[in-house]
Amino acid sequence: MLDEPRSGRLAAWGNALLAGLVSPDDAAHRISGSDASHRVVDLPERSAPPGAAPDATPVGLTLAIGRLRTLGATGLCVALPVAGHPLGLSGPPDFNARALEAGEAVIVVGVGIGLVPEVHRAGPAAAGGDAAISAEDAHTEVVWRCRPVREAPPADVPSLGEAERELAEALRDATETLSRLNVAGSGPATAAALDAYRARAERGREVLAPGYPPRAVRVFELAQRVGALVDIAYGPEHGGAVSASEIAARAQALRPVERTARRARVAAYNAYVEQRLRQG
Template structure:
């Protein structure tokens, strides 16, 4: 969770575009970020994949008035509302965007080319968003911003305690590198959400990303891959058990924050 989900960028800047707060070109630029190319395939009325600018315009013409995020994992279909085919694809990618008003959803496939272990400009990234029918309905297990903020405060305490009790707080070169990368990004003054989001959503998303960073650092601490410095099956199990509810809370809060623009608009009628 150290990386911002592409579905979050698409929903955030897509919502700003639909609200008339940014231009189509700016929205497309912000969504793509450092990726080389984004295309959308399967859009009704389009026989081949199209770029983001055209795709967002087409979604608006098809009735989309907002975009929501889903960040599901096996056993937790967070933000999804069906049908099964779409849910299965979203679970495979662990993220998706659902339109409000158009009955369509978008799931990304990410293709990378470049030297093994490369990053930044050395890696060419292309993203293809697959457009599929979705049900219109309440998304699964998404809290309100207020609920998310309260849950996050407790989760942050739990994450800190878990790292300390497992003796992995900031240990190992991988954990240190991850922590420095997170701090550098946070200090760069990046725009967490597009225009049109309430300040509370920005606050909740920043805290959710901080908690997610702690979870990633705990998993990587010690430099031994997914299970960090754990050297026994019992230690691996203890770490996973301690971090699972914290990571779940952080994902729920991220979805609440990204969806806040739609929820705010619906409350106002």
């Protein structure tokens, strides 16, 4: 959970581009991150007759977002579903299943379209070659596939206020859980890992994107911190659990904390659209 999901980058910087707060090139660069390329397929045509097949020609991010704008897009929201928790989804079942398989999706508000990423890795490192080969020799290509979505309230997305309150409790619970389960990372190792995460975050990205309310940024940062604690607790290099029963106990104790962090991240990403709705 230490890294931003691709759907989060697309929604945050896509919203900034829709609002005219960043240039198309800057938005595309921020969304792509370290990936070699991002393309969008199956975009509907504005002038296409009802029932016409979508355009299967892959297009770049800026062209795709521009076309979505002409179709009536007012914002982009995030879904981060896992089995048993369709967080941010509203249907139909086919789209929900695709989003669940990917673990993420973007909902285009005002258009009834959702985008699910298909990630393709190529190169020696991706093919399971020599572990000594630099990761730079491999590259990742992402295809965002458009599918119809239901215009309805998304599942289980809290308000920013609710998310902030829940996160404060989750952070306390996570710290107590790490200590109770005798996880080595609950001490200096956790602090070191969190410091490394914050340093990487400051070097590599801006939190969310221009146009987001300060409270969303605060909630997002806290959600990342809670998520970092969960990741560290699951990591064998930091944990003290040695038996299957102890590992299962740790997972059961941390599952609600991880769920809270995911809900808060979605609330933060979606705060831009919520803010625009309140402003009318």
